[in-house]
Amino acid sequence: MNIVVAGAGAGKTTSMAEVVLQRLKEINKEKIVYVVTYTNAARDRIREKVIEKNGSIPKQLYIETYHSFLIQEFIFPFHHLLYETQYLKASLIKLSDVPRYRNLKIKELKENQEIHVDKVTEVAKWIINGKTTDRKQVKVKRTRILSMVLNYLDSIFIDEAQDMDIHLKTIVNTFYMNELTLFLVGDPKQDLRGRSVFNVLIAEHPDKVQYKEENHRCPHAHVELANSFISSEQCQMAQKDIVGELGFVFEKDLIIDDYIQNQNFDYVYIFKKNTRYITNSKDLQAEESNLLYELKCIIKKSSIKEDKIDLAVFKAKEWCLRSLSSRSNSYIISKIEAAFKLKLSRRDMAKLGEALKLNRDKTQATGIKVNSIDSIKGLEGNRCLFILTTDIAPYLLEKNTPDNKMKNYLYVALTRAKEELSFLITREVEEKYSREFLILKLNELKISYIGQSDF
Numbered sequence: 169m170n171i172v173v174a175g176a177g178a179g180k181t182t183s184m185a186e187v188v189l190q191r192l193k194e195i196n197k198e199k200i201v202y203v204v205t206y207t208n209a210a211r212d213r214i215r216e217k218v219i220e221k222n223g224s225i226p227k228q229l230y231i232e233t234y235h236s237f238l239i240q241e242f243i244f245p246f247h248h249l250l251y252e253t254q255y256l257k258a259s260l261i262k263l264s265d266v267p268r269y270r271n272l273k274i275k276e277l278k279e280n281q282e283i284h285v286d287k288v289t290e291v292a293k294w295i296i297n298g299k300t301t302d303r304k305q306v307k308v309k310r311t312r313i314l315s316m317v318l319n320y321l322d323s324i325f326i327d328e329a330q331d332m333d334i335h336l337k338t339i340v341n342t343f344y345m346n347e348l349t350l351f352l353v354g355d356p357k358q359d360l361r362g363r364s365v366f367n368v369l370i371a372e373h374p375d376k377v378q379y380k381e382e383n384h385r386c387p388h389a390h391v392e393l394a395n396s397f398i399s400s401e402q403c404q405m406a407q408k409d410i411v412g413e414l415g416f417v418f419e420k421d422l423i424i425d426d427y428i429q430n431q432n433f434d435y436v437y438i439f440k441k442n443t444r445y446i447t448n449s450k451d452l453q454a455e456e457s458n459l460l461y462e463l464k465c466i467i468k469k470s471s472i473k474e475d476k477i478d479l480a481v482f483k484a485k486e487w488c489l490r491s492l493s494s495r496s497n498s499y500i501i502s503k504i505e506a507a508f509k510l511k512l513s514r515r516d517m518a519k520l521g522e523a524l525k526l527n528r529d530k531t532q533a534t535g536i537k538v539n540s541i542d543s544i545k546g547l548e549g550n551r552c553l554f555i556l557t558t559d560i561a562p563y564l565l566e567k568n569t570p571d572n573k574m575k576n577y578l579y580v581a582l583t584r585a586k587e588e589l590s591f592l593i594t595r596e597v598e599e600k601y602s603r604e605f606l607i608l609k610l611n612e613l614k615i616s617y618i619g620q621s622d623f
Contacts, residue, residue: 176404178355190224234621259282268520357576394582417591428536439557443535469510472508
C-alpha cells in the first residue's frame with residue numbers, strides 16, 4: 169500500500185495519471201486497473217488528464233467513482249448469491265433526515281431491486297468482509313468471489329481518499345491483506361464530511377505514507393495564510409513566483425449584486441446558503457428524482473398499462489412542477505388521485521407531499537446565486553471571493569482552534585485562488601465581532617482592508 173498525502177494545488181491529478189499509465193506498462197495484459205474517486209467531477213478530471221497524457225483511455229483502465237466501482241464489481245453481480253436480493257439499479261433520490269422514514273425508503277428501494285447510493289459501501293462491505301450472522305456456506309462463496317475478482321484486478325488507485333467512509337476503509341484493509349496493490353492519494357485537510365477515516369489509515373500505516381509539500385496553485389501569501397491553520401507536517405511550499413493578493417470588504421459598504429458582477433470573480437463561494445445567498449444543490453436533479461420515484465410508486469397501483477407507466481409518470485411530474493407555484497399540496501394530490509382513478513393511503517399522500525415540498529422549496533429559493541465550498545473543492549480560479557459567515561468566521565479569527573471539518577472548510581476556501589483572494593465580511597460577522605476588531609485581526613493575518621475607494 170502506498171499512501172500519498174497531498175494538499176491543495178499539489179498536482180495530484182497529473183501525478184496520478186502518470187503513475188497509472190506507468191503501471192499499465194508493467195502489468196499482465198489480462199489484468200485491469202481501477203482508478204476510483206468520490207465525485208463525478210473528480211472522475212472526469214482524471215479521465216481528461218489520462219487522455220491528455222496518453223491520447224485515449226487504455227482498455228485495461230477503468231476510471232469510476234467509489235460507488236460505481238463497488239456496484240459494478242461486487243453488488244450487481246454477487247449480492248444475490250450471498251443474500252438473495254438482486255440489485256439491478258442504483259438510486260440517488262433524496263432521503264429523509266428522519267431515521268424512520270429514511271429506513272423505510274431504503275427498504276422500499278430494496279424491494280424494487282434498487283440500492284440507494286448511501287448504502288453502497290456498507291452493502292459492498294458485507295459482500296467482501298461478511299456479516300457476523302453469515303453461515304459457513306456464505307463464507308465459502310465469499311472467499312470464491314473475492315478470489316475471482318482479485319484474479320483479474322491488478323491494482324486500485326484511490327483518489328480523494330479523505331472522503332472514504334468506515335465501510336470503504338474496511339474494504340481497503342481486506343484488499344491490502346489479500347496483497348492487492350493499492351495507491352491512496354488524499355488530503356485530510358479537505359475532509360469536509362468529518363469522517364477522519366483517512367487520518368486513521370495514515371496512523372495505522374506510517375511507513376507507507378509520503379507527504380507532498382508542493383503547492384503549484386496558490387501564491388506565497390495564500391499558502392502562508394493556509395499553513396497557519398494546519399499541522400506542521402502537512403504545511404506546503406508555494407511553487408509560484410508571485411506573492412498574491414489578500415483583501416477584505418464589508419457587506420454593509422456594498423451593493424452586493426453590483427460588486428460581485430463588476431469584479432468578475434471566477435468563483436464566489438460560501439459555507440452554506442442563507443436568506444441572501446443561495447447555492448446550487450449538490451445534485452440539481454435530486455428533488456425531481458424524489459418526485460419521480462413517488463409518482464411511479466403511486467401510478468403503478470393504477471390501471472395504466474405497464475409499457476405506458478414511464479410516460480405517465482413523466483407527464484405527471486411535469487404537471488406537478490408547473491403547479492407548485494400556484495397550487496397547494498392537497499390540490500395537486502387530489503388531482504393525481506382523480507387523473508389515475510386512485511384513492512391514496514395517508515402514507516402515500518404523506519410521501520408525495522414531502523416530495524412536492526422539496527421541489528417547492530427549490531423553486532422558491534431567492535437570493536444571489538453563489539457556489540458552496542463543497543462544490544468548488546478541486547477547482548481553482550485567478551480571482552475568488554470567499555463570503556465569510558458566522559459559521560466559519562471563528563476559525564479564521566482563531567476563536568475556535570480544534571482540527572475538525574469546519575477548519576477543513578476554511579482550508580479549502582483559502583486555497584482556490586491562483587492570484588487574488590477576497591473576503592466578503594457579512595453583516596452578521598461584523599455585528600458579532602465589530603468592525604474595529606475585524607480590521608485589526610485580519611491585518612494581523614496579512615489580509616488587507618479594501619476601502620471603498622479601491623473598488
